[in-house]
Amino acid sequence: MAARIDVLVLGFANLVADGISMGFGDYVSSKSEKDVATRERRVIEWDVTNQRNPQVRELLQQYQALGMDESDANTVVSIFSKYKDILIDEKMVNEKATLPPDESEKPWKNGLVTFVSFLAFGCAPLLAFIVLHPFTKNDTLKFIGACVLSALALALLGIARAKIAGQNYAFSAVITVFNGVIAGAAAYFLGWALRNITGVED
Template sequence: MSRNSDGATTTTISLLQDTEAAEKNSGGDRPKEPWKGELVKSIVYSGLDAIVTSFSLISSISAGRLSSVDVLVLGFANLVADGISMGMGDYVSSNTEHDVAAKEKLVTEWDVTNRRRLQEQSLLDRYRALGMNHEDATMVVEIFAKYSDIMVEEKMVQNGILSPEEGEKPWKTGLVTFGAFLLFGSAPILAFIVLIPFTQNDTLKFIGACVLSALALAALGIAKAKIAGQNYALSVVGTLFNGAIAGFAAYIIGWGLRNVAGLEEE
């Protein structure tokens, strides 16, 4: 609490309330925040890739007029193999980024300790380039210079590298990617299993696979829009279009190899 020259008292809470009220009235509705986190992104993007990959394989097999057994055997074998590849790829990529960040932090810590004036000048130039005047930029850099750890983090941000302590563990992102790939990639194949008691018509089973793939793609399109803060309708249309193009291309290739190239069974 403080007292002004007129003897009136003001409080920090009152000032904060006035500031919040002014902000609410001045900027309109606050935009919705996107989903955050590496695990969410791994689930959505590996899921999208899995559905498109699995549906494309089924399309090419169906165009070649192979049986439902062929679809199930080849589909699940391809799904597991690709899932392992995707999971290991995500793990290796995340682990490499983590190692690079750790190495970069060691270098930055050495620079801040042994070349402090050069690092301070680098921050000063950056803040001035962002629009600060010389006096304000100098004051900010002088404050950072008192705290070596904060200055290291600021230099890491300036170089576009996250601290190795931030983000998810590489093994966790790899495992999540593998699980999401298997889960969503099985959606197109699921129709061939669900419809077994009801029909032996492979064409109907393929149509069922198309429907389930479209539903899964639409759901992930909504999740993708949530992550990126995009328009839901446009995101859903985009993912459906992506899946349709990939499936159509695979179907045409499978049909062409069988009927045009003459790859008929003997």
């Protein structure tokens, strides 16, 4: 009994630790991406401010290289050149293949959402053991309950992903559950193999 409690405690501790790692990683990634975009924009802003005509000509050549005829390219660039911020953003996209920095984006929010989401979906298998514990001592039933809750959590994750990406809900849910099954099976059988190799007993 004590061993099972230890496993649950370690499971939750590992879940929180992984969640912190994932959340912090998302924060660092988002902040780095925003910092790079901000730096690139400053460079282009300096170029546009101090070398406006060459920058306008470069943008004109880029549009022509994309297949726009000279007259239309001149029209578009002449309009953009009236608005400094728009011209800078266009040059960022065309020259640096970088989207302008979104000032409303908060990297810490991205990290927090990742952390909370990781905990919410990751605790499903552990919750099954806790919820079912007062009703049964059968570990097989608890394991099945953990599998069912995990599948439901993965299906919800797939549906949420489909809603954001505009994809088919059912297909996304099935793919996400399938991915979870493969990952879970790999972890389970790896643990089973290591247990048998090392001769560890309950």
